[in-house]
Amino acid sequence: MIPIDRFLILSAILFGLGMYGVLARRSAVLILMSVELMLQAVSINFIAFAVYLSPVAFTGIIFAIFVITIAAAEVGLALAIILRLYRNKATANVDEADTMKW
Amino acid sequence: MTYEEVIFYVVAAVTVVGALGVVTARNIVHSALFLIVSLLAVAGVFILLAAEFLAIVQVLIYGGAVTILVLFALMLTRVRDLPTALDGPQRPFAALAAGAFMGITILAMTTTTWPGETEEIHVISLKEIGNALFTTWAIPFEIASLVLMVALVGAIVLAREEEGE
Numbered sequence: 001m002i003p004i005d006r007f008l009i010l011s012a013i014l015f016g017l018g019m020y021g022v023l024a025r026r027s028a029v030l031i032l033m034s035v036e037l038m039l040q041a042v043s044i045n046f047i048a049f050a051v052y053l054s055p056v057a058f059t060g061i062i063f064a065i066f067v068i069t070i071a072a073a074e075v076g077l078a079l080a081i082i083l084r085l086y087r088n089k090a091t092a093n094v095d096e097a098d099t100m101k102w
Numbered sequence: 103m104t105y106e107e108v109i110f111y112v113v114a115a116v117t118v119v120g121a122l123g124v125v126t127a128r129n130i131v132h133s134a135l136f137l138i139v140s141l142l143a144v145a146g147v148f149i150l151l152a153a154e155f156l157a158i159v160q161v162l163i164y165g166g167a168v169t170i171l172v173l174f175a176l177m178l179t180r181v182r183d184l185p186t187a188l189d190g191p192q193r194p195f196a197a198l199a200a201g202a203f204m205g206i207t208i209l210a211m212t213t214t215t216w217p218g219e220t221e222e223i224h225v226i227s228l229k230e231i232g233n234a235l236f237t238t239w240a241i242p243f244e245i246a247s248l249v250l251m252v253a254l255v256g257a258i259v260l261a262r263e264e265e266g267e
Binding site (some may be wrong): 001002004005006007008009010012013014015016017018019021022023024025026027029030032033034036037040043044046047048050051052053055056058059061062065067068070071072073074075076077079080081082083084086092095 | 106124130150153156171175176178231235246254
């Protein structure tokens with residue numbers, strides 16, 4: 001059986017890459033995609049801990065189900081906001097939507 | 103090395119390569135396609151963790167719905183004939199922050215001794231998950247459905263063309 005730290009390292013790498021994407025990218029859609037990567041990392045962590053450390057209560061699996069549900073809601077809403085931003089500002093880049101910045 | 107580990111390393115490599123593609127691709131559509139690869143590989147990781155139900159949900163929701171939505175948004179927000187840089191000037195700092203975070207987390211995870219490392223994997227059946235979801239977790243489940251509905255209505259209200267626009 002695969003040791004648990006393999007899964008945890010995979011999830012850390014995935015989270016780090018997602019974090020890099022969120023910080024470095026300009027397009028709101030690309031930032032959203034990077035956030036999805038981070039959520040995937042969290043799900044892997046939850047499931048690995050549930051399966052290896054508490055297989056009787058498996059709270060982690062339930063949490064992963066909720067993470068996926070909320071991620072679906074979040075993507076729908078975020079894309080609607082990006083669409084609205086694009087319609088108002090003719091751009092989907094977060095650094096160009098700086099009306100509130102002075 | 104057992105065959106299980108070989109499969110894990112292959113799936114993990116596909117996941118990481120896909121994720122790297124998402125954050126480094128020069129073309130925004132390529133990024134979205136790399137995201138699909140990465141998400142499907144994560145479904146493979148879920149199967150290796152004996153969570154088949156979540157793997158199926160992953161393929162249905164992420165592989166189907168989320169990537170279609172993202173591609174749809176890309177199609178609607180594409181600024182044509184104007185190739186702009188996809189990364190901001192803060193890129194080196196982003197790499198530094200993410201690299202530092204990754205290093206610290208991996209260090210913490212490898213130096214900790216996790217209990218129950220050598221136990222045989224306990225397959226959690228779909229029946230058990232369903233039971234827990236509708237008894238112990240019934241209220242969070244209902245709240246999640248409410249959140250989904252609010253998000254759906256909110257997305258329609260936000261994205262709708264208004265009169266006189």
